[in-house]
Amino acid sequence: MKKNEIRIFAGIFLFALLLWIALTLCGRFRTISSVKITVGGTELGTYSLAEDQVISIGEGNICEIRDGEARMISADCPDQLCVKQPAVDENGGSIVCLPHQVVIEASSGSSQAPQVDAISS
Amino acid sequence: MNTYRTSVFAELSIILLPVLLLFTGCGRSPSRHPDPISDTGFYLDTVVTITLYGVADDSLIQDCFSLMADYEALLSRTRPGSDVWKINHSQGEPVQVSPDTADLIRRSLYYSGLSDGAFDVTIAPVTDLWDFTGEGQPSLPDPAQLSEALAHVDYRNILLEDTSVTLSDPQSAIDLGGIAKGYIADRLKEFLLTNGRESGLIGGIIDLGGNILTVGSKPDGSSWRIGVRRPFAQTAAELAATVTCSDLSLVTSGTYERYFELDGTLYHHILDPQTGYPADTDLSSVSILASSSMDCDALSTSCFLLGLDQGMALIETLADTEALFITENGELYRSSGFPQE
Numbered sequence: 001m002k003k004n005e006i007r008i009f010a011g012i013f014l015f016a017l018l019l020w021i022a023l024t025l026c027g028r029f030r031t032i033s034s035v036k037i038t039v040g041g042t043e044l045g046t047y048s049l050a051e052d053q054v055i056s057i058g059e060g061n062i063c064e065i066r067d068g069e070a071r072m073i074s075a076d077c078p079d080q081l082c083v084k085q086p087a088v089d090e091n092g093g094s095i096v097c098l099p100h101q102v103v104i105e106a107s108s109g110s111s112q113a114p115q116v117d118a119i120s121s
Numbered sequence: 122m123n124t125y126r127t128s129v130f131a132e133l134s135i136i137l138l139p140v141l142l143l144f145t146g147c148g149r150s151p152s153r154h155p156d157p158i159s160d161t162g163f164y165l166d167t168v169v170t171i172t173l174y175g176v177a178d179d180s181l182i183q184d185c186f187s188l189m190a191d192y193e194a195l196l197s198r199t200r201p202g203s204d205v206w207k208i209n210h211s212q213g214e215p216v217q218v219s220p221d222t223a224d225l226i227r228r229s230l231y232y233s234g235l236s237d238g239a240f241d242v243t244i245a246p247v248t249d250l251w252d253f254t255g256e257g258q259p260s261l262p263d264p265a266q267l268s269e270a271l272a273h274v275d276y277r278n279i280l281l282e283d284t285s286v287t288l289s290d291p292q293s294a295i296d297l298g299g300i301a302k303g304y305i306a307d308r309l310k311e312f313l314l315t316n317g318r319e320s321g322l323i324g325g326i327i328d329l330g331g332n333i334l335t336v337g338s339k340p341d342g343s344s345w346r347i348g349v350r351r352p353f354a355q356t357a358a359e360l361a362a363t364v365t366c367s368d369l370s371l372v373t374s375g376t377y378e379r380y381f382e383l384d385g386t387l388y389h390h391i392l393d394p395q396t397g398y399p400a401d402t403d404l405s406s407v408s409i410l411a412s413s414s415m416d417c418d419a420l421s422t423s424c425f426l427l428g429l430d431q432g433m434a435l436i437e438t439l440a441d442t443e444a445l446f447i448t449e450n451g452e453l454y455r456s457s458g459f460p461q462e
Contacts, residue, residue: 041161069356078254081379086357093357096168103161103168106357116363117172117339120371120408121331121350121378 033090033106035070037063040101049090049106060100070104072097093119155340157325158182164189165197167302167330171309174340175323181316185309185327192305195222198245198296205295209245213291223284225297225304228415232300233276236423236435241394243278245296246270250397253390259381261388262397271397303372303418306334310414327414331378334370334414352377352405352447361447364410364460372417374425375406375447391425402428408445409436410459416442429454 037044039058047055047065055063060076071087072095082097088106092115095104159172160182169189171182195218197203204222218226232240247270250262273292280287288294306329313322313336324337326345335345344367348360352375364371376389376399393400407425409417420442424432429446436444436456443459455461 038161040163080254084378086354086359088357091356091358095357098163098166098168101163116346116348116360117335118326118328118333118345119331119348119350119357119360120333120373121375 033068035063035065035088036105036107038103038105057102058100061097061102063095063104070106071095072102072104075100092116160186162186162189165193165301165305166298169330170328171325172328173313173317173322173325173336175321176317177321181313181320181322184316185312188309188312189305192221192301192308195219196225196297196301198298205297208286208288209294211286211288211291213288215285215287218284218286220284221304221308223281223286225301226279226281226286226295228304228419229295229297229300230276230279230281232419232423236427238276238394239426240299240419240423241274241276242295242297242299243274243276243293244392244394245294246273246292247392247394247397248296251388251390251392253379253381253388259383259388261383267397271394274394274397299422300415300419302329302332303370303413303415305329306332306370306414306418310334310336329414332370332372332414332418335366335368338367347371349373349406349408349445349447350375350377352451361406361451361453362408362445363462366410366460369410369412370414370417371408371410372414372421373406373408374421377405391422393426400426400428402426403449404429404446405449405451406447407432408447409442410444411439411442420444 033049034046035049036046037055037057044057047053049065049068049070052066057063061072062074063070064073069087069089072082072085075082075097077099079099082095085095088095088104090106092106094106157172157174158176158179159170160179161168161170171185173181194200195204198205200206204218207216229242247267250267250270273290278288278290278293279295280289306327309327313325323340327334327336333347338344344365347364347366349362350373351359351361374391376387376391379390381388389399391400392398402425404425407421409420409424411417424435424444427435432446433444433454433456436442444456445459446454
């Protein structure tokens with residue numbers, strides 16, 4: 001009887017522990033946010049927002065990821081609109097350079113982010 | 122002993138099964154609906170993103186992109202041989218255009234009348250004198266050139282008869298940029314509704330450079346949530362407001378996308394056809410919510426130029442058309458039927 005009780009408690013404990021580990025792992029996978037960079041519709045790569053880095057895009061554009069935000073820091077085209085565009089972060093959004101057909105698109109990893117389907121601008 | 126072993130095994134299975142189940146679902150969306158298909162293209166000097174739910178591949182999106190290319194060939198100002206190019210190079214002679222172009226011009230003239238000339242597609246000669254590209258030192262147009270160009274800005278110079286267009290002032294020129302995106306979005310939506318069903322299309326979003334048009338509903342039947350960008354926000358996802366809607370379009374005209382600063386003054390790209398200068402209305406943006414994206418497109422520019430009081434008065438006369446005005450101070454003004462969060 002006593003042995004059985006111990007086994008039941010140990011089982012419950014083990015179950016809780018495994019559940020906690022599984023949920024933690026899931027949570028970690030979910031909150032990694034990244035930006036996808038495409039040039040003329042072709043994917044250049046996906047870059048983690050958690051890692052500070054500078055990415056050269058083709059010959060003309062340079063994207064910087066710092067403190068969880070990605071922005072276009074330089075562009076060699078006359079049209080400097082992309083450099084003026086606000087940064088994108090884990091909450092989503094995109095930066096577009098029309099002349100070079102570059103799109104930096106943030107994909108939200110966190111499920112807590114205020115999700116909208118599109119942004120009118 | 123044997124029974125004891127079995128029970129331990131059973132216990133372990135009971136413990137491990139939910140954990141394994143949890144892992145298999147890990148990282149996927151809890152919804153049983155498949156992920157949407159999305160693709161981005163570049164047409165008419167803007168970025169086009171189409172996102173569709175319920176379809177198996179992006180063939181419908183590619184069809185939309187080829188429609189975009191067709192419209193670009195008709196409506197581009199810079200492409201020789203386009204309808205707009207032909208009109209602008211007609212030297213006052215009548216030009217035969219496609220029914221789409223004629224329709225678009227007809228609607229433009231309607232909005233010019235409705236806004237008492239605030240919306241005017243003959244602004245093109247003035248637009249050409251401004252440089253909002255940010256290349257080199259920003260500068261203002263030469264005032265003499267500007268007033269010369271302004272003399273040719275008048276929507277009443279466009280004579281439209283069926284599909285024949287004549288510019289009564291040969292030095293006038295048109296630019297349909299203020300309405301074409303909305304018109305094309307509506308055509309893309311028509312195409313999707315007509316041809317999407319057999320591909321399983323449930324709904325989707327057409328994003329033409331920030332002009333949003335929703336199609337149908339989400340797979341779970343819920344409405345779409347569309348955000349309005351906060352003017353001059355630090356990050357792209359900073360929203361001034363959100364709108365929950367189905368089968369509606371939301372289009373915003375704002376000063377914050379194309380502008381330059383000179384001697385402490387902000388010069389933005391929404392030019393007033395009366396003065397030739399950026400409209401001085403204390404507004405940062407106007408968003409219009411209505412079923413037709415073309416209405417939204419033309420009215421967002423019209424209302425921006427009219428300013429808060431006159432613009433709001435115009436919106437209140439129109440059925441099923443709502444507006445959100447955001448002032449330079451960041452104050453929000455909603456028309457009577459604009460949804461409150």
